[in-house]
Amino acid sequence: MEVTEDELTVHKIILEQGPVFVDEIKIHELVDYELPDTSWEQLQIILESLHSFGLVRKRQTHDERILYQARTKEIAKKLQNLDEKEFEIYELIENSERKGIAKSEIQKQTKIVQSIVESSLKSMQDQQLVKEVKPKVILSSDESLSRLLYNNGDVDTFVVETLKTLCLNFIYHRSFPKDMDENSIYFPGYTGYATLTKILQCIQESKVITDVEVEEADIRQLLDVLIFEGKIVKRFSNIMPDSDIMDSMDINHESQVVYIAKKPKAVSNAWTPTPCGRCPYFKEECTEDGEISPSNCVFYPQWLNRGLTMMHESNRTKGKGKNYMEW
Incomplete structure (x- = not known):
């Protein structure tokens, strides 16, 4: 069939x-x-x-x-040659995604004797379906990422976090105009946003990882993590090609994708606008009967009086004055 x-x-x-x-x-x-x-x-x-x-x-x-x-x-054709036990082992490795799975865990989950697990893995390695990154086994298609992120079978946290930081810094410095208001953004048509190609070039030139070659697939996955963490967003470029080549161009092509950083939001609460919210003694040393207390605070009356004065000024000028308080 x-x-x-x-x-x-x-x-x-x-x-x-x-x-x-x-x-x-x-x-x-x-x-x-x-x-x-x-x-x-x-x-x-x-x-x-x-x-x-x-x-x-x-x-x-x-x-x-x-x-x-x-x-x-190509993979499907090779799978047709596997027997039932080999296919069960392959699916288990496949479902472990990029984390990989130890041989002992394969034997434990499949209930297949260790000798058959070993022979099955040897057969699949010969067919280039799986690859061993001691002490784990991963799919051969994940070889590039395994060389980058795995150290003796475990995720190399230092490498991952270092590369994430490099990616984020590169993207951040190309996302907002320098020496301008913190809420400023670039004009429509700005072409300097970070792309996958530019980020990869930056990582390769930085020489942070010297024992393996960092590839696009590695950086793409790290960017997906940064997106998931809410630190960057992925957008299609607003620079469109000429209309005469629109029909022949794939709009989802990687060159049309840019990465933009999200500015961290300042942490605030109901106390933040008041002196108490910014006072270093508020939580620990400011007590009702203590040397520092609400009743003898010299800052709160000043803040309140300034607020009342500004309110009166605003009413008097019919809203022409400031509508915020500086502390």
Whole structure:
């Protein structure tokens, strides 16, 4: 039995979404553009067939939705050669994502004897499906990232945090005008925002990591972490190409994506505008009966009197004065 043309079309559509799991409803919407006569029931049959050929992975969410992620044809062809136990081990490694999994954990979760685990891993390594980064095993496709982020099988926190800091600093200094108001932003059409290519070039030229070559896939993942942490945002560039090449250009191309830093918000609360909110003695030493107390505070009356004076001035000039208080 061979993969049909319709199945290959659906596989191509899922593959184009990148290394992410896609909701089956979203897949149906995407498929409707190229195979408009495909019903929901037909799509389910196609997806199940693709899964049996190893061309897609599937995952069920807590609300019973099914998500799919495409594998490449090359990987799927190799999976066809695995026996049942080898495929079970491969899926376990695959589901560990980029963290990898130890051999002892594979044996524990699959209940497969250690000798068969060892022989299965050897067979998959020969087929370049998996790679050992002692003491863990990862997919061969994650080799680049493993060399960068893993040290003896564990995530190298120092390397990760150092590279994240470099990325963030590079992006931040290109996100806001220098020597201007803190809320200033660049004019529309500004072309100096950080791109993946520029960030990668900065990292490579910094020579921070000397034992391995930092690649785009590594930096892209670190940028995704910074986005998740709320430190940067990812935007499409507002510089569009000439209209005569619009049709031939992929708008999702990496060169059209820029990264912009988010300024940290000042921490404030109801006390911040008052002298108490800025007083170094407020929490620990300011007590009702102490040497420093609310009743003998010299700052609060001054602040209150200034506020009342400004209020009177504002009323007198019908709002032409300041509408804020400086402390």
